[in-house]
Amino acid sequence: MRYSKIISTIFCILISIAAFSQIKPNINTKPYPYGNPVIKHMYTADASPHVMPDGRVWMVTSVDHEDGGGYSTMHKYHTFSSKDMVNWTDHGEVLNIYDVIGSNVEPEGEDWALWAPDMVYYEGKYYLYFPVRILYKEGGYDEKTRKTIAYTGVAVSDAPDKKFTVINPKIKGTQGIDPAVFIDDDGEKYLYYGTHYGAKLKDNMMELDGEPIKMEVDDERFMEAIWMDKKDNKYYLSYHSHYDKPIDPENPDDLHRKKSRLDYGVSDHPLGPFEYKGILNYELGVNVNEGPKLPGKNYVPWRLYQSNHGGIVEYHGNDYLFYHTSALSSWRQDEFKGPGTWTQRSVCVDQISYDESGIIRPVQQTLTGVEPVIVDQPFEINLALKDTEVTNSTLKFENINLGTGYYYAAIEMKGIKEPLKCEIRLDKPNGALVGTFVIKKDGLTETLLRNAKGTHSIYLKFSDELPTKSSIKSVKIFAGSPK
Known part of the structure; x- marks a missing residue:
C-alpha cells in the first residue's frame, strides 16, 4: 500500500x-x-x-x-x-x-x-x-x-x-x-x-x-x-x-x-x-x-x-x-x-x-455551453420630450418598454455652465437607480444602465436646478439589441 x-x-x-x-x-x-x-x-x-x-x-x-x-x-x-x-x-x-x-x-x-x-x-x-x-x-x-x-x-x-x-x-x-x-x-x-x-x-x-x-x-x-x-x-x-x-x-x-x-x-x-x-x-x-x-x-x-x-x-x-x-x-x-x-x-x-x-x-460546468440568446426589440428608444412631465428638475417618461434589457443611455444638453448629475430611476423619483448621467459640458453625455428591463415609467432626476437658458435636446435609451 x-x-x-x-x-x-x-x-x-x-x-x-x-x-x-x-x-x-x-x-x-x-x-x-x-x-x-x-x-x-x-x-x-x-x-x-x-x-x-x-x-x-x-x-x-x-x-x-x-x-x-x-x-x-x-x-x-x-x-x-x-x-x-x-x-x-x-x-x-x-x-x-x-x-x-x-x-x-x-x-x-x-x-x-x-x-x-x-x-x-x-x-x-x-x-x-x-x-x-x-x-x-x-x-x-x-x-x-x-x-x-x-x-x-x-x-x-x-x-x-x-x-x-x-x-x-x-x-x-x-x-x-x-x-x-x-x-x-x-x-x-x-x-x-x-x-x-x-x-x-x-x-x-x-x-x-x-x-x-x-x-x-x-x-x-x-x-x-x-x-x-x-x-x-x-x-x-x-x-x-x-x-x-x-x-x-x-x-x-x-x-x-x-x-x-x-x-x-x-x-x-x-x-x-x-x-x-x-x-x-x-x-x-x-x-x-x-x-x-x-x-x-x-x-x-x-x-x-x-x-x-x-x-x-x-x-x-x-x-x-x-x-x-x-x-x-x-x-x-x-x-x-x-x-x-x-x-x-x-x-x-x-x-x-x-x-x-x-x-x-455553484456553476454547472458543461461541454455543450449555453443556449443562443435571441433578442427581438429595437436597438434604441428615443424618449419624447414634447410629452414629458417636468416637476422640480425631474422629467417623467411614462410606460417605456425596456424589454429584456437596455444597457446604455444618452442625453444631449445645451447651456451647461457647471457640471451636474442626473439620476435615471424607475417608476418613481426615488425608485430603483439604474444609471447616472455626469453632465460636464454641452453636447452628448452617456452612461451605462444596470437592470433596465421591463415596462416602467422613467424618471430623470437632476441634482440641481437646471441652469437658466439650458435645454435638453434629446434623450435616448440604447444598446437594447446587438448591432
Missing part, C-alpha cells in the same frame, strides 16, 4: 512538471466537437466580458502561446464579440507587450508578460487595464525563489476592435495582478487588483482617486482574479482561491486538499467589507459527467490541471460566468487522451443561477 502511494505521488509530481516544461505539438486538426470552449482556433484565457454600446457582449482575453512555454510567454490580448453568447468574432490583437515596453525586445535579464486584463467603455472611449508582470531571471523560475513585480497600466482606443494606445504604463499605487474595473449606478468608478485591493478611479480613467485600500473579504484563501459584479443592489466580489498542487490523479477530490475554486463574498458597498458566501465555480472539470474521460479514469482529462479565473456579465435576462479550461489543448494535442497543457487554456461560458435570497448556486 505504501509503495503504491509513493508511485502515485511521483506520477502526480511528474504530471505537474510536464505542465510547465513539456511542449506538446497541436497535431490534431479535427474540429473541436463541443460548444465549450467558445474560442476554438487559438488559446485564450482570463476573459473579461461586458455589454458594449453596440449591444453586443465583448470580451478581452489573455492569449496563451501556441507553442506552450508557460505564463511568461503571455504577450498579447485579443478582443472578441458576440450577439448571441454562442458565436464569437475574433477582432484580432489589440495590445502587445512590446507596445507597453516601447521596444521590440525585453530588457536584458527580464521576462515581461501581460496577464488577466479588463476593458470598459466610458465617455466615448474604451479603456483597457492590463497587469504587467516582470520576472527577474537571476531569481530563477521556482515559485519559492523567483523575484517578480507586478502593477497595472491602462491603454485607450476609439473602438474595441482597434489597436489600443498606452496612456499610463504604470498606475501609481497599484501592485499585483488581474485588474478589474467597475462603474457603479451612481457614476463612480472603481479599480480592483492584486490581493483584494480596491480604489476609486479619477474621471481621466488613468489614475487612482485617493489611496487604495485592502478590502475585508472574510476569507483567508483569496489569491487572485478579482471581479466585481452587482445584482439587486448588492455587490458580489469573486476571486480565485489558494489551492494545493499537484493534484493526485488517483484521488483528485481529496477532501484534505485545498481546491482551486472561484469563491465570492457580498457587500452593501463596492469597497466592502465583504461577507463570504461560498463557491461560485468548483475546480475545473468537477461534475462534468458528459464527454470524454482520461484513459483509465472516471473524470474529464482537464480535471488535473487547475487555473480558475472568472468574469461575469448579465445579458438579456441571464447571468453568465466566463472561465477557462485546458479542454481545447487536450483535444488539439492528443484527442483527449491526455490532460492538455496547464498554460494553454481556452474560454468557456456557462450560466449562473441565484436562489431567492441572492445566493449563487
Whole structure:
C-alpha cells in the first residue's frame, strides 16, 4: 500500500512538471466537437466580458502561446464579440507587450508578460487595464525563489476592435495582478487588483482617486482574479482561491486538499467589507459527467490541471460566468487522451443561477455551453420630450418598454455652465437607480444602465436646478439589441 502511494505521488509530481516544461505539438486538426470552449482556433484565457454600446457582449482575453512555454510567454490580448453568447468574432490583437515596453525586445535579464486584463467603455472611449508582470531571471523560475513585480497600466482606443494606445504604463499605487474595473449606478468608478485591493478611479480613467485600500473579504484563501459584479443592489466580489498542487490523479477530490475554486463574498458597498458566501465555480472539470474521460479514469482529462479565473456579465435576462479550461489543448494535442497543457487554456461560458435570497448556486460546468440568446426589440428608444412631465428638475417618461434589457443611455444638453448629475430611476423619483448621467459640458453625455428591463415609467432626476437658458435636446435609451 505504501509503495503504491509513493508511485502515485511521483506520477502526480511528474504530471505537474510536464505542465510547465513539456511542449506538446497541436497535431490534431479535427474540429473541436463541443460548444465549450467558445474560442476554438487559438488559446485564450482570463476573459473579461461586458455589454458594449453596440449591444453586443465583448470580451478581452489573455492569449496563451501556441507553442506552450508557460505564463511568461503571455504577450498579447485579443478582443472578441458576440450577439448571441454562442458565436464569437475574433477582432484580432489589440495590445502587445512590446507596445507597453516601447521596444521590440525585453530588457536584458527580464521576462515581461501581460496577464488577466479588463476593458470598459466610458465617455466615448474604451479603456483597457492590463497587469504587467516582470520576472527577474537571476531569481530563477521556482515559485519559492523567483523575484517578480507586478502593477497595472491602462491603454485607450476609439473602438474595441482597434489597436489600443498606452496612456499610463504604470498606475501609481497599484501592485499585483488581474485588474478589474467597475462603474457603479451612481457614476463612480472603481479599480480592483492584486490581493483584494480596491480604489476609486479619477474621471481621466488613468489614475487612482485617493489611496487604495485592502478590502475585508472574510476569507483567508483569496489569491487572485478579482471581479466585481452587482445584482439587486448588492455587490458580489469573486476571486480565485489558494489551492494545493499537484493534484493526485488517483484521488483528485481529496477532501484534505485545498481546491482551486472561484469563491465570492457580498457587500452593501463596492469597497466592502465583504461577507463570504461560498463557491461560485468548483475546480475545473468537477461534475462534468458528459464527454470524454482520461484513459483509465472516471473524470474529464482537464480535471488535473487547475487555473480558475472568472468574469461575469448579465445579458438579456441571464447571468453568465466566463472561465477557462485546458479542454481545447487536450483535444488539439492528443484527442483527449491526455490532460492538455496547464498554460494553454481556452474560454468557456456557462450560466449562473441565484436562489431567492441572492445566493449563487455553484456553476454547472458543461461541454455543450449555453443556449443562443435571441433578442427581438429595437436597438434604441428615443424618449419624447414634447410629452414629458417636468416637476422640480425631474422629467417623467411614462410606460417605456425596456424589454429584456437596455444597457446604455444618452442625453444631449445645451447651456451647461457647471457640471451636474442626473439620476435615471424607475417608476418613481426615488425608485430603483439604474444609471447616472455626469453632465460636464454641452453636447452628448452617456452612461451605462444596470437592470433596465421591463415596462416602467422613467424618471430623470437632476441634482440641481437646471441652469437658466439650458435645454435638453434629446434623450435616448440604447444598446437594447446587438448591432
